Amino acid sequence: MKNIFLAGAFLWCGLLLAQNSLVVPPQNIRTAFENQYPKKKAVWDIEYSGKSDDIIFEAQFNETAKNSSFCQI
Structure with a gap:
């Protein structure tokens, strides 16, 4: 019985750790942004698109000291 609880605890912890994965934009997206906004x-x-598994990367940055801009790639 202890082994079943232990296996369940390991499974549960593994599922929780998988939720915190980090997705970074690919190098070509970062270079395109840096070329457009040096x-x-x-x-x-x-952001995930509606019904498909597409990922949309959004960059937020300050254009000037008072204005904030948004770029969706």
């Missing part, structure tokens, strides 16, 4: 530091966010 000297801008972007904060990347991901």
Whole structure:
């Protein structure tokens, strides 16, 4: 009985750890952003499209000191 609880605990922890995976934009997306907006530091966010498994990367950055911009790639 202890082995069943132990196996269940390991399975549960494995599933929880898999939820915190980090998805970073590919190098070609980062270079395209850097070419279009040089000297801008972007904060990347991901969004999943409706019915398919496509990932949309979004970059948020400050265009000027007062304005904030949004770029969706």
